[in-house]
Amino acid sequence: MEPDNGNFRFEFVANRTDAYYTFLLDGGGNDKVISRFVLNQSSLQRYVWLQQQQAWSLYWSLPRDQCDRYAQCGAYGVCDATASPICGCAAGFTPASPREWALRDGSAGCARTTPLNCTRDGFLPLRGVKLPDATNATADASVSLDQCRQRCLANCSCLAYSASSIKGGESGCIVWTSPLMDIRQFQSGGQNLFIRLAASDLRMNPSSTFLSSPF
Structure with a gap:
């Protein structure tokens, strides 16, 4: 994932004691992003809510190949x-x-x-x-x-x-x-x-x- 793509901010931290991945929803006010994260036995998916369409849209998913x-x-x-x-x-x-x-x-x-x-x-x-x-x-x-x-x-x-x-x-x-x-x-x-x-x-x-x- 891109480190800063305008909607989410991603960060991977690895040091002597920890290794972890974090994300933050970016924007505020009218630019607020509503997101949900789906994890099941075969895939990992992130959806975002499209207010105008009143529907969830697939933002990214794994596996990619x-x-x-x-x-x-x-x-x-x-x-x-x-x-x-x-x-x-x-x-x-x-x-x-x-x-x-x-x-x-x-x-x-x-x-x-x-x-x-x-x-x-x-x-x-x-x-x-x-x-x-x-x-x-x-x-x-x-x-x-x-x-x-x-x-x-x-x-x-x-x-x-x-x-x-x-x-x-x-x-x-x-x-x-x-x-x-x-x-x-x-x-x-x-x-x-x-x-x-x-x-x-x-x-x-x-x-x-x-x-x-x-x-």
């Missing part, structure tokens, strides 16, 4: 709304359920081509993506990205890492120890995600950042 749906392409799947089909697997992964994948159901996600070895693993970047669900991830803003890499490499349970801040360059650290869920590819913007792969998969994909696996 298929990739807005949570875990559309399953674990280790990458959703790209501009591609057809929209689901692909990150380099080093293949469809976990080829039959469902062929029918364009990517919800089962992707499986590793080669199991991790822990002592001989490395990382391959996915560039320009929405980072995975961070519900069970761990963040530390006090370390550098290189320190983050070393920390993840030393932990056999660590599956991926990324910078926790991209303001003025990449810094800080987020590490994931559970399967990577809800990754989305952007055409511009996004962040870099470094996924742990076995050494043999790194040799097969020395510079690849994304491997499309069609349905």
Whole structure:
């Protein structure tokens, strides 16, 4: 949403203790806006009241496309709304359920081509993506990205890492120890995600950042 569009003022706050989104209705007097917010199992919608028409009008809604749906392409799947089909697997992964994948159901996600070895693993970047669900991830803003890499490499349970801040360059650290869920590819913007792969998969994909696996 635009930060100030004349009707609503939006603000996203993220600091060491909080992360939250707020909105305020703008205007006053004759310019007063009446709005209602609708949340259900499948969508998020905001309506505004049009006095002249005496009716509610849809102001905006989510999801905007298929990739807005949570875990559309399953674990280790990458959703790209501009591609057809929209689901692909990150380099080093293949469809976990080829039959469902062929029918364009990517919800089962992707499986590793080669199991991790822990002592001989490395990382391959996915560039320009929405980072995975961070519900069970761990963040530390006090370390550098290189320190983050070393920390993840030393932990056999660590599956991926990324910078926790991209303001003025990449810094800080987020590490994931559970399967990577809800990754989305952007055409511009996004962040870099470094996924742990076995050494043999790194040799097969020395510079690849994304491997499309069609349905």
